[in-house]
Amino acid sequence: MSFPFEALEACRAELEAEASTNDAQAIFPTHGLARLQALGVLSAALPLALGGAWPDATPAAATGLLRLLRLVGQGSLALGRVVEGHVNALRLVSRYGSEAQCAAVAADVRGGGLLGVWVTDGAHPLQLEQTAQGLTLRGQKAFASGAGHVTPALVTARTQADTTVMLRVAVGQGCVIHPSVGGLCGMRGAGTGQCDFVGLAVTPENLIGQDGDYLRQPEFSAGAWRAMAVALGGIERLTTVLRAQLAARGRAQAPAQLARIGRALIAAQTAMDWTRRAAVVATMQDRYEAGDVTATVNLARIAVERAGLEVIELAQRGLGLSAFIRTNVAERLTRDLATYLRQPAPDETLCEAAAWFTQRDLPPTEACA
Structure with a gap:
């Protein structure tokens, strides 16, 4: 199709x-x-x-x-x-x-179902327990995007053998949804909330894969490219808003503003190039060494983050106080993008990728593009 x-x-x-x-x-x-x-x-x-x-x-x-x-x-x-x-x-x-x-x-x-992946534990980590009545889930998932709207969710849980498993569960009876995280400044429309599992009954058919599959490399790191792709869209949109608003004010030809526009365009294209590279190696990872896949995607994560942060700064400096007015789309875009870019462990991600490529080159992707 x-x-x-x-x-x-x-x-x-x-x-x-x-x-x-x-x-x-x-x-x-x-x-x-x-x-x-x-x-x-x-x-x-x-x-x-x-x-x-x-x-x-x-x-x-x-x-x-x-x-x-x-x-x-x-x-x-x-x-x-x-x-x-x-x-x-x-x-x-x-x-x-x-x-x-x-x-x-x-x-x-x-059938119209919306899926989600909820892996961040709340104050009480999610546990898979064997009881007299069968397998049950107890505990919490925090920062659960789409809470209240996701129907089947893919969750991770710890077992009594201290392993991590994935389960596909119906979000309904046996779950208490708290549909929002109070005080979150950006990404407020994503429905990020918490789910309390209060003895949700599951069966072996709910288990996806084997113990440890969720954390298995290179897939665990490779999947981050899709978040980069969404962030890239936000970076591109904020760059367009910066250009359009400066032009509408008759300020786009000022040398300092031209420099900001140019740097924003460079940052957006850099984010695109790295995201495209990550998409190729992650989608066709069987053609690459696992370490190359993981390290390439991790470098791309940092490149996109840096590009996004630079465009946020350029937009705020270029537009001035108007970029902080709630009715200006730039204000929401900067909040949403700054929040979305907060992916876990950026320093560790960068150092591990740099260590991998210290004595080897990035894998070629041109033949697969």
């Missing part, structure tokens, strides 16, 4: 308007999500045999999904976070799940 990219591009302004309207009250973008579902965004990342848009593990899959996530990020970073989590769940199930589990997830998606 082909994906209707032009239709997705056409609804960017609609997604952005909803994101701005919903921000103050941290309202979930239900309209935008429905629009994306109708366009086939949530089914595009399924395996091709199950209704996906691109052949599996191919350059077309890398560039197609990159373009899709970028476009969603340009419209709404909060909605992009939800879509990226959904795609992450599809990827993990397709990689580690059984044929029956893959088919069940595809049926969920075709």
Whole structure:
């Protein structure tokens, strides 16, 4: 099948308007999500045999999904976070799940289901317990994007043998949803909340893959490229807003402002180049050494983060106090992007990648692009 990219591009302004309207009250973008579902965004990342848009593990899959996530990020970073989590769940199930589990997830998606991946524990880490009544989940997941809207969620839990397992669970009876994290300054529309599991009954059929699969490299690190793609969309959009607002004020030709525009364009293109490289090695990772995949994606993470932070600074300095006015789209974009860029362990990520490539070159990607 082909994906209707032009239709997705056409609804960017609609997604952005909803994101701005919903921000103050941290309202979930239900309209935008429905629009994306109708366009086939949530089914595009399924395996091709199950209704996906691109052949599996191919350059077309890398560039197609990159373009899709970028476009969603340009419209709404909060909605992009939800879509990226959904795609992450599809990827993990397709990689580690059984044929029956893959088919069940595809049926969920075709039926309008929104998936999520919830791995950050709350004050009481999620535990898988063997009781007289069977297997149950008890504990909390924090920073759960789409809480209250995700239907099946992929969660990680510790076992009594001190291993980590993945489970696909229906979010319903046996779960208490707290639909928002109070005080979060950015990404307020992503529905980031907490889920308390209060004895949710599960069966072995809920288990995805084997113990330790979630943390297995290179997939554990490789999946970060999809978050980069969404962030890239936000970087590109903020760069466009900077250019447009300076031009509207008649300030775009001032030398200092031209320098800011130029640096923002360079940063956005740098983020694009690194994200494209990461997408290729992560999507076709069987063609590369595992260490090359992990380290390449980790370098890309840092490159995109630095590009995003630079564009935020350029926008705020270039636009001045107007970039801090709530009614200016630049104000929300800078908050959302700064929050979205807060990926875990950036220093460790950079040092590990640098150590890997100290005595070896980056893997070539041109032949696969």
